[in-house]
Amino acid sequence: MFELSLDQIERFREDGLLIVENVLNDEDIEALRARYEKLFRGEFETGILPDEVNWQEGTSDPTLTRQICNGWKADRTLARILCRPEHGRAIAECMDWPGTRVMIDNVLWKPVGTRSLGFHQDNAYLDWFKPGHLCSLWMSMDDVSAEGGAMELVRGSHKWHHSEPDGVFHGPDDYRAPMQKAAKREGIDPDIVHVAVPKGGGSIHHGWTWHGSGPNTGANPRRSLVLHAMSSEVEYVPEKFGHATGPIYGRYRQLGSTVMDENHFPIIWTRDGHRTASLDAYCAAA
Ligand SMILES: O=C(O)CCC(=O)C(=O)O
Numbered sequence: 001m002f003e004l005s006l007d008q009i010e011r012f013r014e015d016g017l018l019i020v021e022n023v024l025n026d027e028d029i030e031a032l033r034a035r036y037e038k039l040f041r042g043e044f045e046t047g048i049l050p051d052e053v054n055w056q057e058g059t060s061d062p063t064l065t066r067q068i069c070n071g072w073k074a075d076r077t078l079a080r081i082l083c084r085p086e087h088g089r090a091i092a093e094c095m096d097w098p099g100t101r102v103m104i105d106n107v108l109w110k111p112v113g114t115r116s117l118g119f120h121q122d123n124a125y126l127d128w129f130k131p132g133h134l135c136s137l138w139m140s141m142d143d144v145s146a147e148g149g150a151m152e153l154v155r156g157s158h159k160w161h162h163s164e165p166d167g168v169f170h171g172p173d174d175y176r177a178p179m180q181k182a183a184k185r186e187g188i189d190p191d192i193v194h195v196a197v198p199k200g201g202g203s204i205h206h207g208w209t210w211h212g213s214g215p216n217t218g219a220n221p222r223r224s225l226v227l228h229a230m231s232s233e234v235e236y237v238p239e240k241f242g243h244a245t246g247p248i249y250g251r252y253r254q255l256g257s258t259v260m261d262e263n264h265f266p267i268i269w270t271r272d273g274h275r276t277a278s279l280d281a282y283c284a285a286a
Pocket of ligand 1: 106108117122136138150151152211212213224226
């Protein structure tokens with residue numbers, strides 16, 4: 001069972017990042033690898049399309065990182081692993097939240113030879129809900145080396161000024177440029193930490209921590225599953241729906257309400273024992 005020590009939580013709060021081990025076991029990894037093959041071929045087990053399908057076999061640019069967002073809605077094996085209560089608990093403890101909800105997942109596959117992912121701060125895309133903060137658990141299904149396109153996190157950058165979305169995410173030539181601009185503004189030489197971990201390991205990062213990744217010039221593919229989580233106590237800010245990812249996720253709002261529906265943004269753990277009704281039944285049907 002994945003659990004954090006008090007020392008790890010303190011380090012996360014200081015650094016805005018934490019490298020973790022043994023989040024996924026061998027059985028999870030085998031199951032996820034098989035589901036990734038299907039998802040990127042357009043085989044969606046539940047019949048539901050993920051919210052963002054940014055790469056498909058046969059039609060998409062093979063030099064780009066394969067990406068799908070909210071694969072959990074399309075595939076219950078993925079949902080079962082992503083939505084574990086222990087993931088919610090670890091994130092809530094890091095952030096001092098009453099509980100944890102899924103905002104989105106990120107299904108990522110960076111084959112050998114593929115290009116970079118641009119540096120960004122996740123929270124810059126999220127003013128359409130409040131409090132607009134994310135905390136993310138990044139889990140690797142492969143052994144990752146620095147040259148294998150490892151995710152890079154900048155230590156302490158969650159305390160920097162907040163930047164607006166800047167540059168492209170998929171395949172920029174200078175993937176560190178937006179972060180370097182921000183570091184210059186801060187007058188700081190960035191301390192870049194590579195998430196170079198054995199398979200099953202990964203990292204937790206704060207929503208204001210700068211991160212991105214270089215091209216995969218290593219020998220292995222880099223497949224990862226990311227839980228991007230928000231506090232269990234969030235609500236919509238409809239006047240911001242036109243910004244960043246608001247047009248995609250604002251669609252789930254019920255008219256006349258700012259309540260975020262648990263069917264679309266499930267609560268996976270709270271301190272007082274709540275978990276979205278029927279989530280376990282949904283996951284068990286995998
Ligand atoms: O996997 C990467 O290289 C970047 C992923 C990312 O942007 C994230 O998890 O927020």
